[in-house]
Amino acid sequence: MPPHDIPHDNFLQDSAPPDRVGATARRAVRVGIGGPVGSGKTTLVGSLCALLRDELSIVVVTNDIFTSEDADALRNAAALPTERIVAVQTGCCPHTAIRDDIAANLDAVEQLETLHGDVDLTLVESGGDNLTAIFSRGLVDVQVFVLDTAGGDDVPRKGGPGVAMADLLVINKVDLAQYVGSDVNQMLSDARDRRDGRPVIPTSLVDQSGAREVAEWVVAQIAARRQ
Amino acid sequence: MGRRSDCCASPVKGHGSIVVASGGPTCRSTLHSSYSEPPFSIRQCGERILVAASAAAPVGGDALTLDIAVLTGAHANIGTVASTIVLPGPTGAPSRMSTRCTVGVDAHLEWVGEPTVSVIGSDHTITTTVDLDQSATCRVVEEVSLGRSDELSGRLRLVLRIERGGRPLVHHDETFGPNVAGSGSVVSVGDARHVVSEVLVGVDAGQSRVTMFEGCRVGWLPVADDVVMMLGVGPNRPAVRAAVASIRP
Amino acid sequence: MMLIDGRFPAGGHTNSAGVEAAVRIGDIRDDATLERYLRGRLATTGRVDAAFCAHVAALANPTDAVLGVIDSEYSARMLSPQLRDASRRFGRQLLRAGSTVWSGPIVDAVARSQSDAHQPVVLGAFVAAAGGTPDNAAALSFHHLAAAVTSAAIRLLGLDPMTVAAVQARVGCEVDQWMVDAELWATSPVAELPACGGSLTEILAEDHGRWDARLFVA
Numbered sequence: 032m033p034p035h036d037i038p039h040d041n042f043l044q045d046s047a048p049p050d051r052v053g054a055t056a057r058r059a060v061r062v063g064i065g066g067p068v069g070s071g072k073t074t075l076v077g078s079l080c081a082l083l084r085d086e087l088s089i090v091v092v093t094n095d096i097f098t099s100e101d102a103d104a105l106r107n108a109a110a111l112p113t114e115r116i117v118a119v120q121t122g123c124c125p126h127t128a129i130r131d132d133i134a135a136n137l138d139a140v141e142q143l144e145t146l147h148g149d150v151d152l153t154l155v156e157s158g159g160d161n162l163t164a165i166f167s168r169g170l171v172d173v174q175v176f177v178l179d180t181a182g183g184d185d186v187p188r189k190g191g192p193g194v195a196m197a198d199l200l201v202i203n204k205v206d207l208a209q210y211v212g213s214d215v216n217q218m219l220s221d222a223r224d225r226r227d228g229r230p231v232i233p234t235s236l237v238d239q240s241g242a243r244e245v246a247e248w249v250v251a252q253i254a255a256r257r258q
Numbered sequence: 259m260g261r262r263s264d265c266c267a268s269p270v271k272g273h274g275s276i277v278v279a280s281g282g283p284t285c286r287s288t289l290h291s292s293y294s295e296p297p298f299s300i301r302q303c304g305e306r307i308l309v310a311a312s313a314a315a316p317v318g319g320d321a322l323t324l325d326i327a328v329l330t331g332a333h334a335n336i337g338t339v340a341s342t343i344v345l346p347g348p349t350g351a352p353s354r355m356s357t358r359c360t361v362g363v364d365a366h367l368e369w370v371g372e373p374t375v376s377v378i379g380s381d382h383t384i385t386t387t388v389d390l391d392q393s394a395t396c397r398v399v400e401e402v403s404l405g406r407s408d409e410l411s412g413r414l415r416l417v418l419r420i421e422r423g424g425r426p427l428v429h430h431d432e433t434f435g436p437n438v439a440g441s442g443s444v445v446s447v448g449d450a451r452h453v454v455s456e457v458l459v460g461v462d463a464g465q466s467r468v469t470m471f472e473g474c475r476v477g478w479l480p481v482a483d484d485v486v487m488m489l490g491v492g493p494n495r496p497a498v499r500a501a502v503a504s505i506r507p
Numbered sequence: 508m509m510l511i512d513g514r515f516p517a518g519g520h521t522n523s524a525g526v527e528a529a530v531r532i533g534d535i536r537d538d539a540t541l542e543r544y545l546r547g548r549l550a551t552t553g554r555v556d557a558a559f560c561a562h563v564a565a566l567a568n569p570t571d572a573v574l575g576v577i578d579s580e581y582s583a584r585m586l587s588p589q590l591r592d593a594s595r596r597f598g599r600q601l602l603r604a605g606s607t608v609w610s611g612p613i614v615d616a617v618a619r620s621q622s623d624a625h626q627p628v629v630l631g632a633f634v635a636a637a638g639g640t641p642d643n644a645a646a647l648s649f650h651h652l653a654a655a656v657t658s659a660a661i662r663l664l665g666l667d668p669m670t671v672a673a674v675q676a677r678v679g680c681e682v683d684q685w686m687v688d689a690e691l692w693a694t695s696p697v698a699e700l701p702a703c704g705g706s707l708t709e710i711l712a713e714d715h716g717r718w719d720a721r722l723f724v725a
Contacts, residue, residue, distance in 0.1 A: 419583075425579050427583055428583055429702040431703050432551075438547075440544065440547010441547070444532070445548050445705045446547055489710055490706075
């Protein structure tokens with residue numbers, strides 16, 4: 032059909048902003064990945080994508096300061112096509128973008144989900160931030176907070192909203208603990224004390240299979256929301 | 259009309275008009291008619307129609323208007339003979355030059371003026387409007403030099419509005435000069451002394467491009483699939499022209 | 508007025524209004540160069556945005572055709588494709604956030620626009636829906652720009668927020684003089700609204716839009 036024969040109404044439908052879909056009506060489960068700089072958020076996102084991409088339709092919104100090398104690295108690690116990964120600029124305020132003013136992230140999430148239609152899992156990776164940063168419930172359904180043993184084994188004891196409230200706490204780089212003098216068991220038990228029974232998973236993401244337990248948790252979250 | 263030596267002379271309110279018609283497939287650029295009061299002198303020179311200044315204008319207080327009509331099927335290539343030096347005149351009053359162009363069915367306007375040089379103390383406004391038929395195309399090039407060598411410029415305002423089929427394509431209104439808000443910053447043109455703008459309608463706009471070229475910054479900015487605004491700023495005319503040439507497809 | 512609150516969640520904190528690019532090339536370095544930039548930006552793109560915002564705020568129940576003309580007039584004043592995209596993105600974000608608070612025929616009309624409405628258009632619609640005047644709309648629009656410029660400069664250069672606040676207050680007083688135009692902007696034909704801009708504003712914004720590792724959208 033030549034372009035001028037397309038009914039006007041179709042244009043309106045195609046370009047009209049999508050109605051905001053409530054958490055109950057929408058298909059995709061939105062998972063926030065937060066945590067301090069260098070704790071392994073990007074690696075975890077890459078590993079999750081690699082482990083889950085065959086069974087789930089995944090898109091990624093990252094708030095990291097994003098270079099084309101980062102995009103390449105994530106694409107290679109996750110084997111996700113470029114059009115499924117979007118970087119959002121946070122104006123130097125990574126915690127604002129996931130908590131106080133989620134407009135930019137929500138816009139990117141909705142655009143991606145609309146574009147791909149069949150999305151099962153939307154991963155939102157925050158920029159590296161401090162221990163007080165958590166995701167707004169307006170942006171994600173569940174959130175994962177990533178700490179690492181090299182960041183100091185007193186961090187779980189200090190707590191803060193990320194450690195205490197995240198739906199899943201990941202303590203990463205357990206393979207490095209012995210080199211940096213961190214006590215993994217102490218970290219796990221401090222964390223469990225602060226978390227009211229919510230899960231804590233120790234990981235080593237040297238290879239992607241290290242994220243298998245986290246991936247299983249994510250799949251369980253999706254299954255629980257589909258019931 | 260003003261005798262410019264007389265400090266009490268009244269300002270020039272000059273008017274000119276150019277009508278270009280198609281003389282058939284082999285000659286699409288015929289000066290159909292023209293009208294020129296001083297300071298305008300309008301001549302056909304081969305394929306081009308040139309506007310020459312027959313008096314020193316504009317100076318402060320002058321109000322000049324030029325109407326250009328390109329009739330159905332015609333291709334008009336219109337320019338100026340020499341740079342226009344804008345002087346403050348005895349009163350330092352504002353001056354203005356307004357060009358109104360209409361371009362008809364399947365017609366094309368090529369309007370490439372020589373640079374306007376803003377001299378310290380002057381206050382000049384150049385307004386150019388182009389009304390294109392939906393099927394018409396154009397290339398409109400404007401160049402300004404901000405001050406003579408080693409001098410500050412005056413105040414110079416450029417207003418460009420291009421419509422096609424009654425819808426606006428480009429509307430840009432930029433004022434240069436040492437006393438303009440933001441002068442010297444990148445909101446304006448920084449420390450650039452020469453500015454070129456070029457609008458192309460009826461080309462394959464493609465992707466936008468920006469380059470930094472020997473102290474010049476140039477942008478190729480598509481505003482529609484077949485419409486581009488090219489902007490270039492830099493230290494002098496040869497550098498900016500080279501930079502603009504480098505960004506063309 | 509919630510709309511004027513910097514905490515209103517419409518993504519404004521991701522807009523530097525060109526400051527990130529200006530800082531990178533050394534055009535903004537300190538309080539004085541920030542003041543120069545802010546003054547120029549308010550006088551150019553700031554006036555265009557304020558005028559369109561005031562114009563829309565005076566509309567009660569615009570037809571799609573009226574909004575279509577406003578959209579093409581505003582687009583014609585924004586030469587950089589990156590800037591046009593950013594303006595539509597900020598408009599979309601503001602529409603999403605504001606629709607939870609304000610409603611009315613003008614908001615509905617803007618929401619069903621063929622392409623995502625530009626930010627000043629959405630802002631003007633919410634001012635109208637909230638019962639504000641064109642005057643309020645223009646003031647709000649200027650304030651949004653001034654806040655974007657100054658807070659980005661504080662974050663990127665670590666300038667003293669006290670002295671930056673003084674800069675904003677000083678320049679803001681000058682802007683108040685332009686507010687007399689708000690009534691004119693509300694009633695004049697869209698084609699006659701201000702179109703002030705700067706060549707480097709457009710060129711640098713287009714360049715900034717494809718930087719690797721930028722911190723702000725625009």
